[in-house]
Structures are given as structure tokens and as C-alpha cells.
Amino acid sequence: MKRDTLLSAAGVAGFLAVWEGVALSGLVPPTLLPAPSSLPQVFLSEVSLGIWQRMVGASLLHYSIGLVLGSLLGVGAGGAAALFPRADAAQAWVARLLRPIPPLAWIPFAIIWFGISETAAAFIIAIGIFWINYFTAYAAVHSVDRELVELAAAFGHGSLAARLAKVILPAAAPGILSGLRAGVGQGWMTVVAAELFGITGIGGRMMEAAGLLATPVVVLYMATIAVLYGLSDMLFVIAQRRVLRWQA
């Protein structure tokens, strides 16, 4: 366990060293491959100008709105489809039809409907998160042990609300949470793309910097996304462990 941690750390160090070595060797022009050692300086300058904070703040806002909307609607709709046979039948083909459309394919309509706006970015992020949660919540609720539902009914919890609260939600929690976690990740994947068409945020700033061939700035924001993803995933896992502490 400890040795694995050391090896993982060594892997990161090795990766950075090779990257730095190639960048410094002069084999590749610095605009094509900025050295990692150039990043701290770029970071400081972006922070001192207040750009980094503003971009991260804007992206966080899009991300949060998309995450909350997509997660709530996805879990709600997927759960309802699994709960009610009629809703299930009604959604089956619609879901199969809409699901394969990648979130980014909605960009034209996002712009037509919402303009180049924060709402458009949040909408695109929400779509990706929605489908992940829709299907995981559907599967999780669908596979809830019928015997536990019957048990709850035998002990006075037969109404829909009681069934939901006493059995279905807690029993489906592991599946729903794994979907939510995947959504937390997927959100960061789409946030950049959703902002690329000129919406203020990390993606917008990257696009701007790329246009000026300021590649170290691009790399800085790539790294920023990676760190934000890592942080949010870590926080989520901590919360998830708490909720699911009954599991082995």
C-alpha cells in the first residue's frame, strides 16, 4: 500500500521530468510544448491580474448549476421511470433516441435558445450529467430488492412515500451515488467545451490564449481543470463514504 503510493508519486515525478526534459531539449519549439517549469510564473501572473480567479469562479458557477440541475432531473426522471411501469414504457424509446446524442451536439441549440450566455454553458453541462444520472438511477431503483419492499409493507410502510423513504432511496443509494460521482467528473469534461464558444470561464480563456499562441496559459488552465476535478471527486468520495458507511 505504502509502496504503491510511493510508486504513484514517482510516476508523476517521472512524467513531469520527461515532459520538462523534452521541452528544454529544444527538439520542440516552446509554443508547441511549454515546459512545466514555466507554469508557476504563468499562474502567478494570471492570479495577480485576477483573471484566474474570475475564470475559475465563472466556470464553477456554470458547473454547479449544470451539476445540480442535471443530477436532480436525472435522478428524478430515471428513478420515476424505474418506479412506475407506465412511465417506464413511455420513456423507453425516447430515452434510447435522445441518449446517444453527445452533450456537445446540443451546442448549436444551446446558442439558439439561450444565446452565448452562462445559461447555455450550464445547459450543455446539465445534459451530459442528466443522462449519466438518468440511467444509473434507473438501474439502481430497478434493482431494489423486492423482498425489502415487501418487508417494509409488512411493517406498516406500504405507501409510496414510506416505500421511497424507508427502502427505495437507501437501497438505491450506492447506485445513485456512483452515478452522481460520474456526473461530477463528466461535468468538468464538458465545462471547457461548453465555454469554448466564447463564454467567460476556463474554456473561454483557453480559447483566447490559444488564439494568441500563449500555450503556457492553455496548459495552466488544463492543469486547473485537472486539479478542480481531482478536488471535487475527492470531496465527493469522502461524502459518499460517510453516507455508505454501512457497506463493507
Place this chain on the structure above:
Amino acid sequence: MAGVIELSNVAIGFPGAVQPVLTGVALCLERGEFAAIVGASGAGKSTLLRVVAGLAAPARGAVRRNVATARDRRAIAMVFQEARLMPWRTVYDNVGLGLEGLDLPEAARHQRITDALALVGLGELAGRWPRQLSGGQRQRVGIARALAVSPEVLLMDEPFSAVDAITRQALQDELLRIWNATGTTILFVTHDIEEAAYLADRVLLLGGTPAKISETYVVPTARPRSRGDAELSGIVHRVKADLSDLLLDGGGI
């Protein structure tokens, strides 16, 4: 005096099936008695119990439950073949399941859960998760959960069939002790005829196609009983002989 549970001419079928599983079932459960239902697997024992519990509706006939409705207890409680514990609840909260929604102050609720756990000898394990328990302990939690609602009628669906022989005997004796202490009416389904004879005042044989209660055996043996009792063995033999006749007649095992 009327029985606490009365079934008259009850037929039960599976949805979509032409033939009912059970037909013409009449059953009158006396208050405070320990009745056991035996029969071959697939005879509809569990289905019958679910109908008595109100978890399934009979296709025909009437089920009368002459039980008092009270705000602080549930008239009927059930123990299942598998413990059916909620893995996300601690032992304590599993036992408290049936108390949620009852009109019971927190202190009384706590007392009922603690008493029920003490009755099955699990007071120490209240804070455990179900995954940390043995099969016998899980089954005890299931029994405590049923006892906690202080039911008038306790329905038990092969509750000891999934535990090893030694644990089963211990649980049987524990159940008799609890029955003595609480005075609950018990309807106990099992495929184990020795178990039925050892525990019950009356053994009801369920058989035939479609099945009905084809025979009733009164077990007069005084309590406490010993497992090797000759009178009990005699009853066991009679039930076994009648059961194999039924199976031969029905042509199916």
C-alpha cells in the same frame, strides 16, 4: 369465542394462472395458540402466510383479523425465511422499523427496541451493521423486529430453515420462551415436521393440488417438551405418512 385470525373458503392464485394454488382453505387461529403449518415445498405455505398478513389478497373467500387497532403497536408482525434486514440500518434501527410511524414517545420507542433485543439476547449488538452478524444473529434481529411492535399475532415463514442445526434448536427454545413471556398468537410455517410438532399446539397439514388444509393434528404433549418424546415422535410419523400419501395421490413431489 371467535378466533384471532379466521379464514373461510379462501382461494389463492398466482396472477395469470388458471389453477389456484390454494383453495377452500379454512383456518381459525385461537388467541394465544401456537399453530404450525407444514406441507411440501411449493404447497403454498408462504403464500398463505402472506395472505394472512395482508401482503397479498385472496382470489376468493374471506380473511378476518379480529385484532385491536392501536396507535402504539401493530396487530400483526411477520418474520421471514431470510432475515431481511436492511443493510443500511444498524441492528437497533432494523428492530425499530415497525415502530416508525406509530404514536410512541421516543423513550418508549427506545424501551421497546431495547426490550426486544434483550428478549432475543442481542442487547450487546445494537450498534452493529447486519453484515457483521452471523446467520443466527440476523434471524434473531428479524424476530426482535417483529416482537418490538408487540403484535397480537406473529407470523413466521420458515424462520429457522436457513440456520445450522444447533442454532436452530437454540432459536426454537428461545421462541418458546418468548411465546410464554408474551402470550402472542403464533402461526409458524415450516417444512420441518419435527420442528412443527415440537413447537406447536396444533399442526396443520397443507397439501393436494390445489392445496388445502387436509389434516389437523392436536399436539397434547405437556410443556416443556423434550425433543425425543415418544408422543411427539408418534405425531411426526403420522404427519409424515399423511404427507407422503398426499404426494403420491397428487403424483408430484
